[in-house]
Amino acid sequence: MAQFRAKKLDLGCFVNVRNIRDHTKRKVFAEHEAERQALRYIIRNTSLSQRARAQAQLQLTQMHCYTRSTQIKNRCIMGGKGRGIMSDFNMGRYQFRINALAGNIPGVKKASW
Amino acid sequence: MVTMIYSAPLDAKSHLPLDKATISSLDELRLPRAVYAAYLRPLRRAPQYGVPVCDLQLRSYSVRNLELFADTAMRAAYYLNLPAKGPVPLPRITERWTVPRANFIFKKSQENFERRTVRRLIQIQDGEPEVVRAWLGFLEKHQYHGVGMKANVWEWEELGCGKKMEEEAKAAAEETNGLWEGFGRRKLGPEEKVRELLNSEPFRRAMHGDAPMILPEKEGRGQEYKTPLHEVGRG
Known part of the structure; x- marks a missing residue:
C-alpha cells in the first residue's frame, strides 16, 4: 500500500514492483x-476480562494486512521470481546456476563426485 | 635458507659488487631466530593444567586461506604465552544443490553444485581471560579474507564469586541490552506493549465501563474516536 512505501528507493537488489511490495511488507510487519x-x-489471556479480550480481537482484526507475517514471501533477489526460491541464496534456481557458474557465490562450485 | 644480502656501498669508490668470499661468509650468517621461525612449523607452549579456556573454530571455503590463518593464530598464541592445541581439522561440511540447466522445463538435464566448508579448531588451555581476549582481538583485527571465526570462551572464577558475578551481570546487561534487543526469537515478551494497550482509552472504557467496544483511533484510517453519548451528558 502506498502509505507504507518508502518515498525513496531503499532496496539494493533487483527492483521490481513486486520486490518493492514485499520489502515494504517486511518493514511494516517488523514495525x-x-x-x-x-x-x-x-486475546489468549484468560485472566483478563472478556470485554478486554473482545476489544483486543476487534483491534487485531482491524490491523492492516501488511502487518501480518503471512504476507511476506521470499522473492528472487536477482530476477524477482516469486516461486521456487532457494532459501540458502534467496535466488531462483536459474539465477543461482548463472551466478554460481560465474563465480559470484562464494564457495559454490560445480560438483562431481 | 635464502639469504642474498648486499650491503650498500660505504663510500663512493666501492660501488663494485662484493667479492665472492664476502658473499659466502654473509650467506653463512644465520637469520634472526624470530625471522627464521617463520620458515618452521609454529612453536607452541606446553599447558600446565590443561584446562580449556577458549575454543576457536575457523571456517572457510578455501583450504589455503584457512591454513594460513590457522598458522598465524598459532604463532600469535605462542608469542602471547598461550598454550594452544591444534589446529585440529574438523569434518568438512558439504552442501549440494541440483538444479535444472534450463530456465524452463527440461528436467532431464540437470547440474550439480556444491560448497565445501573446511574447518579448523584451535583450543587454548590455561590462558588468562584477558590474554585470551587480546588474542581474539588481534585475530579479529587481522582477519583474513574468506575465513570466518567463532570462539567459545570459558572463564574460571574463584570461590565465593556470586556477589561479584551478579554485579557484573547487571553491568553487562545494561551494556548489551540495546545491542542485542532484537536478537533471538520472540525473547522479548509483549508485556510493555500489553500494559500500554490495556491502559489505552478504548480498553479502559471496555473494561471499566459499559461503553460499547470502540475502534482505536489510528492515523490514516479516517475513523475518529467519539465519546459515547451517555458520557457527553455527564461531562
Whole structure:
C-alpha cells in the first residue's frame, strides 16, 4: 500500500514492483510485530476480562494486512521470481546456476563426485 | 635458507659488487631466530593444567586461506604465552544443490553444485581471560579474507564469586541490552506493549465501563474516536 512505501528507493537488489511490495511488507510487519503479539497475548489471556479480550480481537482484526507475517514471501533477489526460491541464496534456481557458474557465490562450485 | 644480502656501498669508490668470499661468509650468517621461525612449523607452549579456556573454530571455503590463518593464530598464541592445541581439522561440511540447466522445463538435464566448508579448531588451555581476549582481538583485527571465526570462551572464577558475578551481570546487561534487543526469537515478551494497550482509552472504557467496544483511533484510517453519548451528558 502506498502509505507504507518508502518515498525513496531503499532496496539494493533487483527492483521490481513486486520486490518493492514485499520489502515494504517486511518493514511494516517488523514495525508492528510487538503490537500484534501484545494483542494476541491479551486475546489468549484468560485472566483478563472478556470485554478486554473482545476489544483486543476487534483491534487485531482491524490491523492492516501488511502487518501480518503471512504476507511476506521470499522473492528472487536477482530476477524477482516469486516461486521456487532457494532459501540458502534467496535466488531462483536459474539465477543461482548463472551466478554460481560465474563465480559470484562464494564457495559454490560445480560438483562431481 | 635464502639469504642474498648486499650491503650498500660505504663510500663512493666501492660501488663494485662484493667479492665472492664476502658473499659466502654473509650467506653463512644465520637469520634472526624470530625471522627464521617463520620458515618452521609454529612453536607452541606446553599447558600446565590443561584446562580449556577458549575454543576457536575457523571456517572457510578455501583450504589455503584457512591454513594460513590457522598458522598465524598459532604463532600469535605462542608469542602471547598461550598454550594452544591444534589446529585440529574438523569434518568438512558439504552442501549440494541440483538444479535444472534450463530456465524452463527440461528436467532431464540437470547440474550439480556444491560448497565445501573446511574447518579448523584451535583450543587454548590455561590462558588468562584477558590474554585470551587480546588474542581474539588481534585475530579479529587481522582477519583474513574468506575465513570466518567463532570462539567459545570459558572463564574460571574463584570461590565465593556470586556477589561479584551478579554485579557484573547487571553491568553487562545494561551494556548489551540495546545491542542485542532484537536478537533471538520472540525473547522479548509483549508485556510493555500489553500494559500500554490495556491502559489505552478504548480498553479502559471496555473494561471499566459499559461503553460499547470502540475502534482505536489510528492515523490514516479516517475513523475518529467519539465519546459515547451517555458520557457527553455527564461531562
